[in-house]
Amino acid sequence: MSDPQDAATPDGTISVFLVDDHGLFRAGVRAELDRGVPDVEVVGEAGSVDEAVAAIRHLRPDVVLLDVHMPDGGGAEVLRRIRPECPDVVFLALSVSDAAEDVIAVIRAGARGYVTKTISGRDLADAVRRVHGGDAVFSPRLAGFVLDVFSDRPGAAPPGDPELDLLTRRERDVLRLLARGYAYKEIAGELFISVKTVETHVSSVLRKTQLSNRYELSRWASDRRLV
Structure with a gap:
């Protein structure tokens, strides 16, 4: 408007x-x-x-x-x-x-x-x-x-990651904040979504990455330079 x-x-x-x-x-x-x-x-x-x-x-x-x-x-x-x-x-x-x-x-x-x-x-x-x-x-x-x-440097562009490509943009946003140590409520506030929606996204990311907890997710995100 x-x-x-x-x-x-x-x-x-x-x-x-x-x-x-x-x-x-x-x-x-x-x-x-x-x-x-x-x-x-x-x-x-x-x-x-x-x-x-x-x-x-x-x-x-x-x-x-x-x-x-x-x-x-x-x-x-x-x-x-x-x-x-x-x-x-x-x-x-x-x-x-x-x-x-x-x-x-x-x-x-x-x-x-x-x-x-x-x-x-x-x-x-x-x-x-x-x-x-x-x-x-x-x-x-x-x-x-x-x-x-x-830049003109060979290989400068970030390579594709098939596992990362499975995640939606919103799931990546949630994962990035989770890996930085944000609580679910804080993530909800940052992204203007509900805590329930955060939980849903985290569950989806866990399923897609076949990981079991937020600590493994944090390490996974760090390895892919999402943090």
């Missing part, structure tokens, strides 16, 4: 559009950017790919903060549909996922940077300024993924 206004902002102010399927998260980001960041103004938001495409086409914001995973396609789909006709709009991925495949997919699609949702409000505002100014911006450990994949 976009605001009933265009993206016109005072001179020197960067107009920002939020794309995320979680309304509570969008509200939090808006509050952070609206509080004490006079040169950044949120001009609209959307919770689905279709809403995002229509609103970005209409508002033409300076920067779009783009979630990577949404039920109807996610950030890469938004980029695929709108970037060719809005080449001046800059896209910055803002996601809970720090998986290499997610970073690479959205950068290949045209995002100018990728930061995780653990970023502070101040750092997010700075990231918005930097991508608007032409820089590429990444959370620290994510830059290595991009450098590896887009």
